[in-house]
Every structure is written in C-alpha cells, then in structure tokens.
Amino acid sequence: MNALELRILKEGTVKPGNVLKVDTFLNHQIDPNLLEEMGREFCRRFEGTPITKVLTIESSGIAIAYPVARMLNVPLVFAKKTQSLNLDGDLYVAEVHSYTTKKDNRVIVSKKYLSESDRVLVIDDFLANGCALQALISIVESAGATVEGCGIAIEKGFQEGGWRIRNLGYRLESLAIVDDMDAVNGTITLREQ
Ligand code: 5GP
Numbered sequence: 001m002n003a004l005e006l007r008i009l010k011e012g013t014v015k016p017g018n019v020l021k022v023d024t025f026l027n028h029q030i031d032p033n034l035l036e037e038m039g040r041e042f043c044r045r046f047e048g049t050p051i052t053k054v055l056t057i058e059s060s061g062i063a064i065a066y067p068v069a070r071m072l073n074v075p076l077v078f079a080k081k082t083q084s085l086n087l088d089g090d091l092y093v094a095e096v097h098s099y100t101t102k103k104d105n106r107v108i109v110s111k112k113y114l115s116e117s118d119r120v121l122v123i124d125d126f127l128a129n130g131c132a133l134q135a136l137i138s139i140v141e142s143a144g145a146t147v148e149g150c151g152i153a154i155e156k157g158f159q160e161g162g163w164r165i166r167n168l169g170y171r172l173e174s175l176a177i178v179d180d181m182d183a184v185n186g187t188i189t190l191r192e193q
Contacts, residue, residue, distance in 0.1 A: 014181045039067025042151045056123045065123040079107040094135035099128045116144030127152040130161030
C-alpha cells in the first residue's frame with residue numbers, strides 16, 4: 001500500500017453524496033512530505049514519457065502538480081476558475097460542472113502558456129465523473145498540444161470518470177482508487193494495485 005492509500009484509510013472521512021474528505025493532508029491542510037512522495041510516484045509511472053508541461057486546475061491541483069513539475073523540470077500551468085482582470089489576451093476556455101459545489105464553472109488558460117508543441121501531463125486531485133479532467137483535456141487539445149497522460153491522486157472507481165477517460169484512449173494513472181465507501185459506517189475500500 002502506498003503512502004497516500006495509508007493516509008486515506010487513516011484520515012479520510014466519507015460525507016453524504018459520495019464525497020471523500022481528505023482535508024487533513026490534501027484539500028485544506030497539506031502534508032508537503034506526502035505530496036513530495038506522490039510527485040515521485042507520478043514521475044516513476046510516467047518515466048520515459050516526453051513531457052514539456054504539467055497542467056492542473058486551481059486550487060487543490062496546484063499543490064499536487066507542483067512537485068511533479070519540479071521533478072520533471074518543466075513549467076506548471078494551472079487553469080483558473082474565474083476570469084480575473086489580470087487574465088488578458090487570448091484564452092482557452094472549457095466548461096466544467098463541479099462535482100462538489102454542483103455549479104457550472106468555466107476553466108480558463110491563457111493561450112500564452114500552451115502551444116501545439118507541448119506534450120502535457122494533466123494532474124488533478126480527484127476523479128469522479130470526469131468533468132474536470134475532460135475540461136483540462138479539451139483545453140490541451142484546443143491548443144493543438146498532445147495529452148501524454150493524466151495523473152490523479154484519488155480516483156473514485158465506482159463512478160464513471162475513470163472508465164470514460166480510459167475509454168477515450170488516454171493513459172490514466174491514479175495513485176489510489178476507492179472502490180467503495182459508505183457514509184453511514186465510514187468504511188472506505190481501496191482497490192489493490
Ligand atoms: P469530476 O469532474 O471528475 O466529476 O470531479 C472531480 C473534481 O471534483 C475534482 O477536481 C475535485 O475537486 C472534486 N471532487 C470530486 N469528488 C470529490 C470527493 O469525493 N472529494 C473531494 N474532496 N473532491 C471531489
């Protein structure tokens with residue numbers, strides 16, 4: 001069992017609506033040592049893949065993607081969820097329905113930071129139905145760049161995102177896959193990998 005899987009079992013809590021809360025080490029308070037170790041594991045899994053950029057989505061994705069980009073020695077780009085005044089010029093935009101807030105958001109990346117020569121590793125914290133990941137993939141493809149793979153910290157294997165992304169032919173690596181969880185008795189079942 002890897003370090004992330006152990007932490008999920010130790011500290012993860014299950015909320016109604018199939019939401020796994022990992023605020024003690026990933027989504028609110030961050031354990032830098034764990035994230036560093038996760039970064040190493042992503043790099044190990046994608047070793048030999050020519051990656052020129054890591055792409056994630058604010059906010060929780062940034063802390064996960066940062067050690068990966070640092071170890072690969074490539075820039076990290078994060079998609080923004082709000083179009084602030086300092087986002088100028090041409091933009092790539094994709095729609096995403098948020099799993100946790102149930103709202104529709106736009107995710108935005110400046111055209112300055114992705115070009116058709118880029119080979120991109122897409123990173124995010126959770127994979128549920130796949131909307132966030134598909135929005136990031138569509139941004140990469142709008143730029144004419146190549147998706148080299150997707151790295152997810154926690155895939156909820158009982159939801160359809162993983163199946164969808166793999167079925168579209170993308171390489172998807174998840175450090176932990178939750179096969180079942182129960183908000184009533186608090187149990188979390190991980191897939192053996
Ligand atoms: P999807 O777009 O795949 O349906 O959902 C993925 C996004 O929703 C992730 O970026 C993550 O922020 C959020 N999310 C989905 N499921 C969970 C969950 O169980 N726990 C937490 N903390 N976030 C989740």
